[in-house]
Amino acid sequence: QVQLVESGGGLVQAGGSLRLSCAASPRTFRSYVTGWFRQAPGKEREFVAGIRWAGVRTDYADSVKGRFTISRDNALNMVYLQMNSLRPEDTAVYYCAADSGGGSWLPNDMDYWGKGTQVTVSS
Numbered sequence: 001q002v003q004l005v006e007s008g009g010g011l012v013q014a015g016g017s018l019r020l021s022c023a024a025s026p027r028t029f030r031s032y033v034t035g036w037f038r039q040a041p042g043k044e045r046e047f048v049a050g051i052r053w054a055g056v057r058t059d060y061a062d063s064v065k066g067r068f069t070i071s072r073d074n075a076l077n078m079v080y081l082q083m084n085s086l087r088p089e090d091t092a093v094y095y096c097a098a099d100s101g102g103g104s105w106l107p108n109d110m111d112y113w114g115k116g117t118q119v120t121v122s123s
Helices: 027-031
Strands: 004-007 010-013 018-025 033-039 044-049 058-060 068-073 079-082 092-099 115-121
Touching: 010 027, 010 079, 018 033, 018 092, 018 115, 033 068, 044 068, 044 079, 058 068
Parallel strands: 010 115
Antiparallel strands: 004 018, 018 079, 033 044, 033 092, 044 058, 068 079, 092 115
């Protein structure tokens, strides 16, 4: 069983930055691919960014490329999402998720989810 706890959300003005953190347990977490997803009110949950086991390969949704950066620290069992140049349309609940498989980044394929952290970007 993998447990994920997100933190770092909040209210920020457009153009600002936030850094989300995801604390994971247990240590076997390092064998999972990990992603960030988000869900805005009335919308489907969508993939934002993902990172594979060794952190060598990362994937991003087109809407966040060049603005968001995902990273992980396997020694600390942490995954991060640095979000820069935030826009009002980035407003959503952000979730950390882990997958023991190949990393399709489809929400239904993710094995474990955190409870989410709210990000609100004002215009």
